[in-house]
Amino acid sequence: MELTLVELCLAGVFIFCFIVQLYFSLFVHLRLLTYKSEEPLPTPQKPITVIICARNEAKNLTGFLPQVLAQDYPDFEVVVVNDRSWDGTEELLEQFAKDYSRLKVVTVAEGTKFIAGKKFAVTMGIKAATHEWLVFTDADCFPASVNWLSEMQQPPDEHTELMLGYSPYVHKSGLLNALIRFETFFTAVNYLSFAIKGMPYMGVGRNMAYQKSLFFKNKGFAAHMHIPSGDDDLFVNAHATPTNTVIRVAKDAQVWSEPNTSLGAYLKQKKRHFGAGKLYKTKHKVILTSQIVFQFLYYIAFAACCFFKMLLLPAIALFVLSLIIRSFIYPKLLRRLSYPGLVWWFPILDILLFVFLVFNGILSIFVKKIQWK
Structure with a gap:
């Protein structure tokens, strides 16, 4: 049974986001794990x-x-x-x-x-x-x-x-x-x-x-x-x-x-940081924006794939593979950076974080006023 055009496009987006995700994990963040102070x-x-x-x-x-x-x-x-x-x-x-x-x-x-x-x-x-x-x-x-x-x-x-x-x-x-x-x-x-x-x-x-x-x-x-x-x-x-x-x-x-x-104080703090980020060098803005967008799309594409019978098992397999690979990196980094208590919450917090980052980015578009204290 052949995939429809919609299924092919969805599978392509999911695989591409998977590759981008692993690039940041294996070729960027792994450097910190193996870094010797x-x-x-x-x-x-x-x-x-x-x-x-x-x-x-x-x-x-x-x-x-x-x-x-x-x-x-x-x-x-x-x-x-x-x-x-x-x-x-x-x-x-x-x-x-x-x-x-x-x-x-x-x-x-x-x-x-x-x-x-x-x-x-x-x-x-x-x-x-x-x-x-x-x-x-x-x-x-x-x-x-x-x-x-x-x-x-x-x-x-x-x-x-x-x-x-x-x-x-x-x-x-x-x-x-x-x-x-x-x-x-x-x-x-x-x-x-x-x-x-x-x-x-x-x-x-x-x-x-x-x-x-x-x-x-x-x-x-x-x-x-x-x-x-x-x-x-x-x-x-x-x-x-x-x-x-x-x-x-x-x-x-x-x-x-x-x-x-409080959530309000935290959102206010992140709004200040978001405002400063707009003035980063162009190459940095492109890389950081791409990282967040593709990670968010990864979860969206995975959820969408689960609604198609032909994509369900391959999507789950790829999702589990990503989780296994990343579980060799981020829990160890959590311990190195003094957050051992978050190790077992890593998969859930990973999803919540990127939902929050997208939400905060949208919110920052409409809330303009920022100050130090």
């Missing part, structure tokens, strides 16, 4: 400035800032930029500055001109930095260990100007938290794998580092100062190269972060 330098080499921007973060700073200040690294300072806070952050930082000599506080007053979301605060922190190597994190983050700065210190290779770290979210109960952590995992697998492949395209401000001179020789955020987001990923997208960028994924190099606890 460089050993940390035996002794700290150069001084470091840690930069944290805070807007109404008194509660988080109380719990997490002491862990940053307690790093086991001989020569570092922590610059906290108080960006127009009104929740007691200013008073809290004044007290911290008395207790910790490493702490330097920079205040952005209400009404300051040329404010563009977080970028102005980051720029003020960089200007206040004493040292050349800058390590960035957020006020709602805490390092995995006291060796975080030792892991994130400037490598001896003089060509390295930028370092991409990893920041998982804290485990909390509920499906939303599982989805947030899995989306963070997928994003990290993608940008870290592409960096290893020689095509770094983004980083996250919760855990990354670069040279102060790299920032100023490229005029900071001037190219995208008109949008409130992108102080991290757009900067990396514009200035990271195959030769000046390295990654750190070791457990001690990770920084944990508090996740959003």
